Amino acid sequence: MNEKKRNIWFNKHSMEVFYIPVLIIVILFVYLPLLVGFGYSLTDWDGYSNSMNFIGFSNYLSVFKDPNFIKSLVNTLIYTFFIVLIQQPLALLLAARLNSVKKGAGMIRMGLLLPVMVSYIAFGTMYSLMFSYTGGTINDILGIFGVAPIVWLGGRWSSIAIIIIMSSFQWVGMSTLIYFSGMQQISGELYESADLDGMSSFQKFKYITIPLLQPAFLVNVLLNVIGSFKIYDQIIVLTNGGPGYETQSLSSYIDKTYFANQMAGYASAIGIITFLLIVILTLILYKQFMKREVDLW
């Protein structure tokens, strides 16, 4: 067959045009903005006026002298660390229990997944109903036991704790489901032979379930870390970063410095730093998982 005479529709490499539309919009809406953002970050632009002066890397230097930036960075790391620390073990335990449920598993999964269906904004509104000072559900219950009402969303640490609890519970059903489906793929024969060896259910969980769940771990932990590091909506709805800058995350601090403080150049610098941090964090995690020698994809 003469290759040259073949229609372009028969040439495999002409199919490369298929990815061009996606590539174009991704370049226009992600890579171009990142580049432009890097450009802005080298200026003192306020976001509105026409005056834009090149000031080199001084935004990047002043960022690390800015106590509010440091606070946002520390808060973001705290949020990410604790959300993953609560959500993943909880999901694993729930999946293990769900694995041995005989009746009503569908109903349970539905209950666990219900919050996934609503936005952070809607779920956050529900949480603020529970934790509000006057008429909040938690203060009502505490009142029955004679405890004076607590300003839950007033202090730094109690606000951070509530944001963490809300974020880790909203998506726990999803992680549970991914672990659960991983567990269902483990061959029952492994557990049968373990039974013959007299292993307890805890030992079976530790020596069979956990090691064979490695791919589910990778997916869940990576998704959880990446998602939590972007934390924004939950903070806006529950505390709006306040009191002061006490509960601000990197994302909400970008919003604040751009729209409220009118420091567009500075906000762009934080944006670039946030992006680089998440890339580094993901690479470190991915390498750690790869070291464990599991065939993943």
Added chain:
Amino acid sequence: MVRKEVPWRKLGSILLVLVLLIQIIPFYITITEAFKPKTDLSSTLLLPTQLYLGNFEAAINTANIFSAIINSLIVTSIALVLIVVLGAIASYSLSRINSKRTTIVFLLLIVVILVPPLSTLVPLYNILIKLNGINTYWAIILVMVVTNIPTCILLYVNFLKQIPYSLEEAALIDGCNYIQIFTKILMPTLKPVTSTVIIISGINIWNEYAWSHFILNQPTTRTIAPAVGTFFSSSIDTGAASATTLMASIPLIILFLCLQKHFIKGFVGSGIK
């Protein structure tokens, strides 16, 4: 041996019930609050004594919830069509051609998963202002396509790579071209992944707040998540906030309850990759 396992099971059951309660109570108190007038100061845990609908009026008039639902429907449906069509054909070429170029393109697309939406706030917002994209459907739709298409491509490429190439070779010999192979042979097999993509991206877009809030800042153009957000500052009116939250969440919850099996399969599919 059996005796030993009982405490673990019991502990697990308690945990399961506790988490279920934690998940459902917020919905319960939102329902009770939504039907109570402002003057009703009874505990949020108690059911309302009368069916008060004033809060829903506030949701419809103040938060424009119906127009928000329509806007969300338009944005979500158009974005989903674009994601599935553009994502599927891009994944087809990316999974079938093994060259350095396609590897680089694939990586460029996947890295987008890592980009926090707010990290490009200043530049993208200003680009959209220059393109007159603020308060337009096309701007939010394209941003939603871009933020959701990487996961879609990851799912499609991983799925397509499992389909043996010999199937396509046979079709080529029979005289099919690549477009026919894609539409007639591969598309039918892509159904399960497509439903995963639609469910995952659909939930994300329907519930998206950050960019929807920045791009659509008028009460008439708003989508549902920013519409719920109208009540942030006025935390006094918890009834109206609850009613809005409820109305905003109901469409997706009903869909979830009706198509539960598909939803769960979709979530599981997203994890397996």
